[in-house]
Amino acid sequence: MRISCPFCGERDRREFYYRGAAVDLERPLPGAGADVWDAFVYLRENPAGETRELWYHEGGCGAWIVVTRNTVTHEILRTEHASEARS
Amino acid sequence: MRFSGLRVLKEGLTGNKGWTPHWRDPQPKVEYDIVIIGGGGHGLSTAYYLAKEHGLTNVAVLEKGYIGGGNVGRNTTIVRANYFLQGNSEFYSHSLKLWEGLEEDLNYNVMHSQRGIINLFHSDGQRDAAARRGNMMISQGDDAILLGRDELKEMVPYLNFDDLRFPLYGGLYHPRGGTARHDAVAWGFARGADQRGVDLVQNCEVTGIDVENGVVRGVQTSRGPIRAKKVAMVAAGRSGQVAAMAGMRLPIESHVLQAFVTEGLKPCIDHVVTFGMGHFYISQSDKGGLVFGGDLDFYASYAARGNLPTVETVMEAGMALMPMIGKAKVLRSWGGIMDMSPDGSPIIDRTDIEGLYLNCGWNYGGFKAVPGSGNVFAHLLATDRYHENATGFRLDRFRTGRGIIDEEGKGSQHNLH
Ligand SMILES: Cc1cc2nc3c(=O)[nH]c(=O)nc-3n(C[C@H](O)[C@H](O)[C@H](O)COP(=O)(O)OP(=O)(O)OC[C@H]3O[C@@H](n4cnc5c(N)ncnc54)[C@H](O)[C@@H]3O)c2cc1C
Ligand SMILES: [Zn+2]
Numbered sequence: 052m053r054i055s056c057p058f059c060g061e062r063d064r065r066e067f068y069y070r071g072a073a074v075d076l077e078r079p080l081p082g083a084g085a086d087v088w089d090a091f092v093y094l095r096e097n098p099a100g101e102t103r104e105l106w107y108h109e110g111g112c113g114a115w116i117v118v119t120r121n122t123v124t125h126e127i128l129r130t131e132h133a134s135e136a137r138s
Numbered sequence: 139m140r141f142s143g144l145r146v147l148k149e150g151l152t153g154n155k156g157w158t159p160h161w162r163d164p165q166p167k168v169e170y171d172i173v174i175i176g177g178g179g180h181g182l183s184t185a186y187y188l189a190k191e192h193g194l195t196n197v198a199v200l201e202k203g204y205i206g207g208g209n210v211g212r213n214t215t216i217v218r219a220n221y222f223l224q225g226n227s228e229f230y231s232h233s234l235k236l237w238e239g240l241e242e243d244l245n246y247n248v249m250h251s252q253r254g255i256i257n258l259f260h261s262d263g264q265r266d267a268a269a270r271r272g273n274m275m276i277s278q279g280d281d282a283i284l285l286g287r288d289e290l291k292e293m294v295p296y297l298n299f300d301d302l303r304f305p306l307y308g309g310l311y312h313p314r315g316g317t318a319r320h321d322a323v324a325w326g327f328a329r330g331a332d333q334r335g336v337d338l339v340q341n342c343e344v345t346g347i348d349v350e351n352g353v354v355r356g357v358q359t360s361r362g363p364i365r366a367k368k369v370a371m372v373a374a375g376r377s378g379q380v381a382a383m384a385g386m387r388l389p390i391e392s393h394v395l396q397a398f399v400t401e402g403l404k405p406c407i408d409h410v411v412t413f414g415m416g417h418f419y420i421s422q423s424d425k426g427g428l429v430f431g432g433d434l435d436f437y438a439s440y441a442a443r444g445n446l447p448t449v450e451t452v453m454e455a456g457m458a459l460m461p462m463i464g465k466a467k468v469l470r471s472w473g474g475i476m477d478m479s480p481d482g483s484p485i486i487d488r489t490d491i492e493g494l495y496l497n498c499g500w501n502y503g504g505f506k507a508v509p510g511s512g513n514v515f516a517h518l519l520a521t522d523r524y525h526e527n528a529t530g531f532r533l534d535r536f537r538t539g540r541g542i543i544d545e546e547g548k549g550s551q552h553n554l555h
Contacts, residue, residue, distance in 0.1 A: 052437075063447070064447060065447045069436050069437045069553060070553065071438070071552050071553045072438070072552075085537060085538075086537070089536060090387070092536070092551070093389035093480050093536040093537070093552075094387040094388065094389055095378065095387065095389065095390060095391050095552065096382075096387065097378035097379075097388070097390055097391050097392055098378075099376075099379060099392075099440040104437070104438065122392070122438050122440050123441060124441065125439065125441055
C-alpha cells in the first residue's frame, strides 16, 4: 500500500501512522452530552467499502492527511491535507 | 453416526464407504424461535448449547458462505486462559474447562492439545508483571509457572539466548494452554447442533433485520424472509454491517490480521511460544507446519489479506527470536477480518431492540472463546439473564465508562489493541 502525501508525493505505507476513521475532523463541543461523545469516541460506521481516515505522515513532513480509501480493495482514492478537508 | 476407534477400524477395512455427511442441508423454514446470524465458531457453539443445555432446537444458523469459511478457519488456533482482569479471567477459565471436555461432549476429535504456552519476558519489570498475572491465573483456579532463564533454556533451547535485542529473562508458562484443530472445532459444533435438530443454512446471507415498534420480528435473507422470536448477531468481522441492518452503530472497527504457515517439518517446537516485544508467536501444527503470526496491519480492512510491511516485521521478529526457522519455507499466508473493540474485550449482550442480541468484539482472540462464548450466549438467549461467568461484557460500558475491560492496559480507544 502506497499513500500519496499532498506535500511529499507517493510514499510507502510504513512512513505513516494510522489514526482511524476521520471523526476527529468534527470533534463535538465539550458540553455536547454523553451520547454525542459516545458516538464520537466509540461508535463507528466501519464500512466495507469507501471510508475516510486520518493518517499522519510521521516519517515524512509531519502532516495529518485525510485518506479516502476502499477497505475491501485497499485502493486509495483521494488524499488531502486535514486542514483543507475540514474547511 | 457416532465416531469410535472401532468404527474407524471397520471403515478402514471396508473402503471407508460407511461415512455419512456430518450435517443435513435443510431448506430454511418460515419461522424459528431463534435465528443466529453467522455460522462461525461462535454462532455454531451458541446453537449447540441452546439445543444441548436449554432444549431449544427450533433454531437456525444462517451463514452467508459455508461453515468454517470465516475466522474460525483462519486463526492460529491458540487456546488459553491466562487473562488478568476480572470480567475476562472467569470467562476464559470457564471456556478452557469446556475445551477440556469438548471432544467427549461432541464425540468429535478437535485435536485439542494442551502442549503449554510460554509468554517470554525481557526485563525485571516484565518479570514482575508476569508474576502478578500468574498469581491472578492461579487464584482464578488455572495454572501458571514462572520460569527463570535457566528453566527456559532447558525447555526451549532453540531460542536466541545470546544477542536478542530484548534479552530473555524467562517466561510465564501456562501448561494447560495449547492449540486445537480450528476446522474440526467448527465441524464438531456444527454436527452436534445439527444432530440435536438445529438447521444449519449455508449460502444464506442476511440482508435485513425486521424490527417493528422496537421488537425484532425476523430477518430478510438471500433465500427469502424468515420470521424469528429472537435474533442473535454473531458475525465477527462483519458485525458492523449486520448491526447496521437494525439501525445500530457499534463500537467496532474491522481490521486485518495476518498469519503464516511453513512447509511441514519434523517436530521441533513443542509449545506455543509468544514474543510480545516482537509481536510474534509460533507453534507447530500436528502436520508439522510452523504456524506463526504477529500484530494487526493497523488499518481498517475487509480484504482478508494484508500488506507486505507486516509480513516483513513478523519474519524479522521470528528470525531474531529463533534463527533456526530461517531455512523453513513459508507455504502460505492469509488474513482474517477482526472485530476490534475499543478496550480489546468482547461484547455479549442484549440490544435496545427487544429480542435482538449481540455477540462480537473478539479482536484477535476469539478462537479460544468458542465454547465459552456459545455457552454463555445461549444462556443469555434462553433465560434473558447473564451467565455468571459473563457479566462484564456489556455493550454500554463504553458510553458509561463503567466496567471497561482494558486487559492490555493501553486505554479504551480504537486502534490501540
Ligand atoms: C490470522 C488470525 C489468527 C488468529 N489467532 C487466534 C488464536 O490463536 N487464538 C484465538 O483465540 N483467536 C485467534 N483469532 C481470532 C478468532 O479467529 C476470531 O476471534 C473468531 O474466530 C471469531 O469468531 P467466529 O469464529 O464466530 O468468526 P467467523 O468464523 O468469522 O464467523 C462469522 C460468520 O458470520 C458470517 N456472516 C457475516 N455476515 C453475514 C450475514 N450478513 N449473513 C449471514 N452470515 C454472515 C460470516 O460469513 C462468517 O462465517 C485469530 C484470527 C485470525 C484472523
Ligand atoms: Zn508528507
